Amino acid sequence: MRLWLPLAVFVAVLAIIAVALYRPADRTVYSAMVGKRVPDFTVPALLPGKPGLASARLADGKPKLLNIFASWCVPCAAEAPQLMALKAAGVPIEGVAIRDTPEAMRDFLARGGDPYAAIGDDKTSAVQLAIGSSGVPESFVIAGDGTILLQHVGDIRADDVPAILAKLEAAK
């Protein structure tokens, strides 16, 4: 009995270590703002003819998708077709461009299409930090009253679209 106890403890420690080592680690940083209101921010327009973005615009009564992206970000180009599909499904998509320039953005939109109702110019990642996003692209489903319902980290793949649409539909 006295010999079995240390052995059992040893095996238990080993088991904990083995499980922790072999379980794939999730290094995704999730926002703690999900379930809360969109923080107050105002960012100017990046492109002439397309409005900038203020948090009031995200709380105008209609559920929306807030997309944090950049023209220099490769996965952002990869998710462009999915954003175009969401736009075609009637989803208003508001964009915040991180550390971007009008010229690069124009090229980017010419390549992948322009699903954005507005594009805010965030040269210092201020909106990104305020909403708890840790990279580009990230998308947030926002309810009509400005509550953040869902955070999608990384590019939206084709099989992510139904879940995002369902969340937006449920928010109506």
Next chain:
Amino acid sequence: MRRLAIPALLLAAAPAFADSTLPSAPLANTQLSDPAQEAKAQALMVTLRCLVCQGQSIADSDAEMAGDMRALVRQRIRAGEQPVAIRDWLVARYGDYVTYDPPFGLLTAPLWIAPLVLIAIGVWLARASFRRRRG
């Protein structure tokens, strides 16, 4: 020729997650003019995690986002905000994960309590074995 082609192509390949071409924020790599304020900012920055290079503090990291976070910390310190308030602001957005000095809670309790428990077990074991030897 063929043997050289692949390394040559690898050299030419663009990194998948490129950074922007914009210069870093004004306060990302510039100290505050008031040394006392800069010291305060620095002390806070070494306790904040860089979110894209997760093993580093924002004071250590060259990532663009770390630069933007340093700029945010310095701006707020310059505006007279307390370091604790800035840390709480970030924790409200990213959770305790963003700080290297996490508060005592359900999740961190084992870190503090486990050593005490282990010492207690050690003392108990030592006492038992000393007593046996004496007898």
